[in-house]
Amino acid sequence: MFCIVSTINMMMEARPECITELCNLLQGQFPSQLEITILPDRSEEDDNDENYLYLKDGIHLGIHAPNIPYLAKAFRNEYYTLRSLLNNKTIDENHLSWLEKRLWDAITCLLLICPDHATAWSDRKRLLISDELGNCNAFYSEIIFLNLLFSQHSKAPNAWSHRKWTCKQIMKNNDSFERKHEFRKELLSWSQEEINTCIRIAEKYPKNYYAWTHRRYSIETVMDLGACYAHEYGQNIDHIIAREALKQELESIQKWLQTHVSDHSAAHYGGEILRLMIIHNKECKDTLSDQHKIDNEVKVETKHKPIDDVLQENMILCRDLIDKFASNEVIWIWRRISSKIHLEYLRDGLHLALLNQFVQEEIDDVMKHHLNKDCVSEKEDHKRCILFGTTYILWLLASLRRNYQFFSLENEGENGIIGGLNQDHEELSHDFCELEKRLIHSIGVSDDDSRTCTPASNIWSIKSGMISDS
Amino acid sequence: MSFPFHHSLHVQYIEGLASKIDNPSSYEGAVTEHLRMSGIYWSLTALSLLVSAEDADKRMNLASGDLRSSTEDQKPSIIDFVFECFDKKSGGFGGNKMQDGHILYTLSAIQILALADALEDERFLMMKPKVISFIKSLQQKDGSFAGDQWGEIDTRFSYCALSAISICGELDSGAIDINKAAEYIVSCQNFDGGFGCHPGAESHAGQIFTCVGALSIACRLDLLKDEELLCWWLAERQCDSGGLNGRPEKQADVCYSWWILSSLCILGRVDWIRGDKLASFILKCQDEDDGGIADRPGDMADVFHTFFGIAGLSLIGVLHEQNSIVHVDESDGGEKRKNEHRMIDPIYALPTDVVRKLGLRGQIAIPRNASMTDDRLKCYDVYNNAGESKQLQM
Numbered sequence: 001m002f003c004i005v006s007t008i009n010m011m012m013e014a015r016p017e018c019i020t021e022l023c024n025l026l027q028g029q030f031p032s033q034l035e036i037t038i039l040p041d042r043s044e045e046d047d048n049d050e051n052y053l054y055l056k057d058g059i060h061l062g063i064h065a066p067n068i069p070y071l072a073k074a075f076r077n078e079y080y081t082l083r084s085l086l087n088n089k090t091i092d093e094n095h096l097s098w099l100e101k102r103l104w105d106a107i108t109c110l111l112l113i114c115p116d117h118a119t120a121w122s123d124r125k126r127l128l129i130s131d132e133l134g135n136c137n138a139f140y141s142e143i144i145f146l147n148l149l150f151s152q153h154s155k156a157p158n159a160w161s162h163r164k165w166t167c168k169q170i171m172k173n174n175d176s177f178e179r180k181h182e183f184r185k186e187l188l189s190w191s192q193e194e195i196n197t198c199i200r201i202a203e204k205y206p207k208n209y210y211a212w213t214h215r216r217y218s219i220e221t222v223m224d225l226g227a228c229y230a231h232e233y234g235q236n237i238d239h240i241i242a243r244e245a246l247k248q249e250l251e252s253i254q255k256w257l258q259t260h261v262s263d264h265s266a267a268h269y270g271g272e273i274l275r276l277m278i279i280h281n282k283e284c285k286d287t288l289s290d291q292h293k294i295d296n297e298v299k300v301e302t303k304h305k306p307i308d309d310v311l312q313e314n315m316i317l318c319r320d321l322i323d324k325f326a327s328n329e330v331i332w333i334w335r336r337i338s339s340k341i342h343l344e345y346l347r348d349g350l351h352l353a354l355l356n357q358f359v360q361e362e363i364d365d366v367m368k369h370h371l372n373k374d375c376v377s378e379k380e381d382h383k384r385c386i387l388f389g390t391t392y393i394l395w396l397l398a399s400l401r402r403n404y405q406f407f408s409l410e411n412e413g414e415n416g417i418i419g420g421l422n423q424d425h426e427e428l429s430h431d432f433c434e435l436e437k438r439l440i441h442s443i444g445v446s447d448d449d450s451r452t453c454t455p456a457s458n459i460w461s462i463k464s465g466m467i468s469d470s
Numbered sequence: 471m472s473f474p475f476h477h478s479l480h481v482q483y484i485e486g487l488a489s490k491i492d493n494p495s496s497y498e499g500a501v502t503e504h505l506r507m508s509g510i511y512w513s514l515t516a517l518s519l520l521v522s523a524e525d526a527d528k529r530m531n532l533a534s535g536d537l538r539s540s541t542e543d544q545k546p547s548i549i550d551f552v553f554e555c556f557d558k559k560s561g562g563f564g565g566n567k568m569q570d571g572h573i574l575y576t577l578s579a580i581q582i583l584a585l586a587d588a589l590e591d592e593r594f595l596m597m598k599p600k601v602i603s604f605i606k607s608l609q610q611k612d613g614s615f616a617g618d619q620w621g622e623i624d625t626r627f628s629y630c631a632l633s634a635i636s637i638c639g640e641l642d643s644g645a646i647d648i649n650k651a652a653e654y655i656v657s658c659q660n661f662d663g664g665f666g667c668h669p670g671a672e673s674h675a676g677q678i679f680t681c682v683g684a685l686s687i688a689c690r691l692d693l694l695k696d697e698e699l700l701c702w703w704l705a706e707r708q709c710d711s712g713g714l715n716g717r718p719e720k721q722a723d724v725c726y727s728w729w730i731l732s733s734l735c736i737l738g739r740v741d742w743i744r745g746d747k748l749a750s751f752i753l754k755c756q757d758e759d760d761g762g763i764a765d766r767p768g769d770m771a772d773v774f775h776t777f778f779g780i781a782g783l784s785l786i787g788v789l790h791e792q793n794s795i796v797h798v799d800e801s802d803g804g805e806k807r808k809n810e811h812r813m814i815d816p817i818y819a820l821p822t823d824v825v826r827k828l829g830l831r832g833q834i835a836i837p838r839n840a841s842m843t844d845d846r847l848k849c850y851d852v853y854n855n856a857g858e859s860k861q862l863q864m
Contacts, residue, residue, distance in 0.1 A: 065497070068497055068500055069497055069499070069500040073494060076503065080568050083568065084568070113501060114501055116504065118504065118569070118618065119564060119568075119569040120504075122570050122619075122620060157622075157624075161622035164622070207717065209672060209674060213666070262719040264672070264719055264720075265672055265717075268672040268673070269672070271661060272670050328719075329719050330718055330719050337661065337662075340661050398698075402699075456698070456702030457739070457742045459708055459742070460708055460743065460744040
């Protein structure tokens, strides 16, 4: 007991100035807009001898990189000392909350330098839970802190999982079926806020894996909780809200890809939205009316567009995008994604004829507009266009083949149905097979190759044959 | 123009890491303190591929107790450090001392113990039941794994759990539900054949390795949908520079030499990428003055990329072939070095002799009409996609 008291006394005198200073700088007029940066060492360039720890300018707070080793050590010492003290259960209540506050501050500082420190995040969660049972404010403040952290450190997986955990705590405190209307409003406002944050971070740090994954988590939560309510109460509103949210997300991606042509994360996310739309459509096919105007809090007026139209419109937009950006790999991948989802939708509806027609149209479009010898742009770009266009068709035919296998498994015993399928349902039609062979040869893969002559097994040869070595 | 492999420089670089990083003025040391366990695993394994086990042991002060001399200021060995990172509360290992247990660092700790041949150390034998119990507690109802008590789910953790349990020899003990784990992983397979961190997350080469590796350890490669499509995706990662990227239209990075190559190795299609072009890319990423390998040519070296670069070169085979285009420094004893280079195992990311000694389980796939060419995979179960799975005779 004596040891603890003396340690505490020691602690009371010894809090490092650098922690106090940083914590003070984090308070301020606009905590929700604050951004941090690690400022590089400029001493050589500017002839500047200045040695400083922090620099604050309006909403920008900088931490001087050369001093990070010193700061990290100070923060860690404070953190681990307090952590050990607090793990000792015989501390009396008077000291407890004071020690916890100091631990909290130490963690805050440490995370600004080591955003992926798992144990620090764990201790932070423990403090949040112990203090704020049932009180949402601490969790909302936590979101603000995470926004601050992400302004510099957008790639720390533990920071993102902490955000997800925080969101779940917010939901938990709101999830009361008695207060259903408020919850729905909260849910929408929460998801919009999260999505906006993801967009902001994705803009600043392109293809940020965690931001896009978190965006998907946000939209999925709206879907899941909406479905929960709809099921429980049999109301249309939640289905409509979910559908509207998905529609907005799809439009957002279609627009985003026009100005972010290399953003694979966006393309993948777009595919997930299409997928969710199809699932959602299946779930509530019979329960929705065409136009619906709801209560004042949630004004949702929608004209329900059938999923087929959505998919077809998406393909049209895809083709337009390719016309503009035919030498961009990701734009072709977006086309792969869109057409595969379209294929699977048709397959699941057993629309075999439409399946073949769709593939034929796609092939015709690409051959006419991009693999035509007459269409030319700048040399390097043109080669890439041919490469991507050709592999797109081959990829599509491979997808088709796999979908046929699905059919053959599902419809065993039935005879060959419609043009495009062979008798045994396993292979592509003769025409498609011939096209496949021709295209593979055109990109330099020979028949005699002892490996399977798929384009995938010869990517390098294809690329180096078509694109000059850098 | 071919670049030499700077064997001695890399050995020196790795040896010098500990004192460099522990130095209070080190920036890298300051911001990576929380993952020191993984850092040690990377440096140790990288070194183990370049020199013999005994040599690595001596240079890194790896093993414990009786191998120490009796000097007064003898630093604790790596094994001592590993045991100090054991978190009694959770039963797992932390990234450094005084940290909570986490599956990531638990795997790194166990890998280090395997390298040090210390899995039978009585200190570990005492901890082992708690460790197994910790890993078991992380498995969720759907078969997925959390990283720690706070419940973050990620396919990386599935790999860590399966690998750790396997190295501890507990795959058959029922500690974890292997089939459920495999089923969850497969639920994360995307339309493009790849895998992300959760179902529906973007395909990423690193996540793909963890999923393919986990399925391999579970011997459930049969669950993979569209093996060829996945390999297509992986093959498309090769850039004009010869290097590999992690996702479409990202920059090539040396660490993907490992994530992608090992996956292709397990799936029997290593020849779908151009090994020689990849090797030249990796060699260009070396620091020719101080040793170590960077993420791309011209950048600063670090231990993470040094490990994966060397591991990649090992997987391609260029560190082992006598007539390889890659040559080591002539001043160094030249060709002789190649005999010393140990091979890395693509499933466990440990030297093959360690994996064989422990008799670790795994599965590889061989495409139809192809045959096994890689010696290092001979000990594994073979899945040949014709619905059969058979054990190769050694």
